Amino acid sequence: MSINWLRVVSPSIVKLPPLLPFSYSSPSSCSCFSSVVVAMSYDKELTAAKKAASLAARLCQKVQKSLLQSDVQSKNDRSPVTVADYGSQALVSFVLQQEFPAEFSLVGEEDSKDLRKDGAQELVERITKLVNDSLVSDGSYGVTLSTEDVLKAIDSGKSEGGSQGRHWVLDPIDGTKGFLRGGQYAIALALLDRGKVVLGVLACPNLPLTPINDQRSPNNEVGCLFFAEVGGGSYMQPLDGSSTVKVQVSGVENPEEASFFESYEAAHSMHDLSSLIAQKLGVKAPPVRIDSQAKYGALSRGDGAIYMRLPHKGYREKIWDHAAGCIVVTEAGGVVMDAAGNPLDFSKGKLLDLDTGIIVTNQKLMPVLLKAVRESLEEKASSL
Numbered sequence: 001m002s003i004n005w006l007r008v009v010s011p012s013i014v015k016l017p018p019l020l021p022f023s024y025s026s027p028s029s030c031s032c033f034s035s036v037v038v039a040m041s042y043d044k045e046l047t048a049a050k051k052a053a054s055l056a057a058r059l060c061q062k063v064q065k066s067l068l069q070s071d072v073q074s075k076n077d078r079s080p081v082t083v084a085d086y087g088s089q090a091l092v093s094f095v096l097q098q099e100f101p102a103e104f105s106l107v108g109e110e111d112s113k114d115l116r117k118d119g120a121q122e123l124v125e126r127i128t129k130l131v132n133d134s135l136v137s138d139g140s141y142g143v144t145l146s147t148e149d150v151l152k153a154i155d156s157g158k159s160e161g162g163s164q165g166r167h168w169v170l171d172p173i174d175g176t177k178g179f180l181r182g183g184q185y186a187i188a189l190a191l192l193d194r195g196k197v198v199l200g201v202l203a204c205p206n207l208p209l210t211p212i213n214d215q216r217s218p219n220n221e222v223g224c225l226f227f228a229e230v231g232g233g234s235y236m237q238p239l240d241g242s243s244t245v246k247v248q249v250s251g252v253e254n255p256e257e258a259s260f261f262e263s264y265e266a267a268h269s270m271h272d273l274s275s276l277i278a279q280k281l282g283v284k285a286p287p288v289r290i291d292s293q294a295k296y297g298a299l300s301r302g303d304g305a306i307y308m309r310l311p312h313k314g315y316r317e318k319i320w321d322h323a324a325g326c327i328v329v330t331e332a333g334g335v336v337m338d339a340a341g342n343p344l345d346f347s348k349g350k351l352l353d354l355d356t357g358i359i360v361t362n363q364k365l366m367p368v369l370l371k372a373v374r375e376s377l378e379e380k381a382s383s384l
């Protein structure tokens, strides 16, 4: 990493640790390298990922400003998808392929199937214009993409991932419902190396730069870029590229003083179950409900101490919904686990194979949180 001195979100000043020369133990108990490994630098990949996610964030901001109902489609599972989801995936895919032409594999959420259907031509042209405008504004590549180039770039995200080699993992807009509501959303990009998350970038265009729920700050300025490389800590900078700060999860040890995040959408997470867990823990503050992996970003800088994601029965979690958030929180000193207390395993393809839900907090609170989750799940099961 090229940054030397950084301002920390909590007021002290720290110097970045030097790049580790030979080997280290990851602080992670989560998805990242968990045993002693030969140190590997992913600086070049991180720089490219930050560039790709920032460009995509700008594209999404432009679309969110002028969102037209006709720009919204529905996929087979009836989840919404917009010109910005497609444009973001095309742009990130194109930038990464330019930067790493020799070795490129991308597991992306979207594909071009619906865009190749009759009647979608106008939509494809709008997406292509958005992507080309973004590339012109950046000026790095000096190319104009055709509609077919854009469709191909979207479809480059068809990799299945897995435990071999390197794979980029992309959610071009995480929290499409938040995006449509004018709320929180994130562009989430991570890199897997042999099944482990080794870097992650979360662009959160609508997230305030100052802590959410901070009564003293006006929360006027928005747009955060969180990024982390395995063993290197987590950082945040404004999306406009100015000063970088090192972030750290909340150090709260008393659950009564903790506040917790959960999905805005009740369809995405069982709010009744998280309330029961919070009650058991003695949490006093009401839940903070926001969309997308912006929750991981906010937690990584200590805005809240707990994130509970407890989907309804039958929902299968996708790797692109957690890979970037997981490393950002883990490198900030947090812990990400499933409801059974296992670390998330990103090496099994597109889906996470996990027990019940995902819980995130600091190292001190995890044991009590896990206990409350287990008890609440048992109570819920026995009441059915």
Ligand SMILES: Nc1ncnc2c1ncn2[C@@H]1O[C@H](COP(=O)(O)O)[C@@H](O)[C@H]1OP(=O)(O)O
Residues within 6 Å of the ligand: 079, 109, 171, 173, 174, 175, 176, 177, 178, 262, 263, 264, 265, 267, 268, 269, 290, 291, 292, 293, 311, 312, 315, 321
């Ligand atoms: N029924 C569902 N249950 C849980 N998560 C869902 C469901 N449908 C979509 N999602 C995904 O949940 C994530 C947002 O969750 P939340 O904002 O609640 O944290 C998104 O990745 C969203 O997909 P998408 O990326 O298409 O928006």
Ligand SMILES: [Mg+2]
Residues within 6 Å of the ligand: 079, 080, 081, 109, 176
């Ligand atoms: Mg989606």
Ligand SMILES: [Mg+2]
Residues within 6 Å of the ligand: 171, 173, 174, 175, 320, 321
């Ligand atoms: Mg998502």
Ligand SMILES: [Mg+2]
Residues within 6 Å of the ligand: 085, 109, 171, 172, 173, 174, 175, 176
């Ligand atoms: Mg998405």
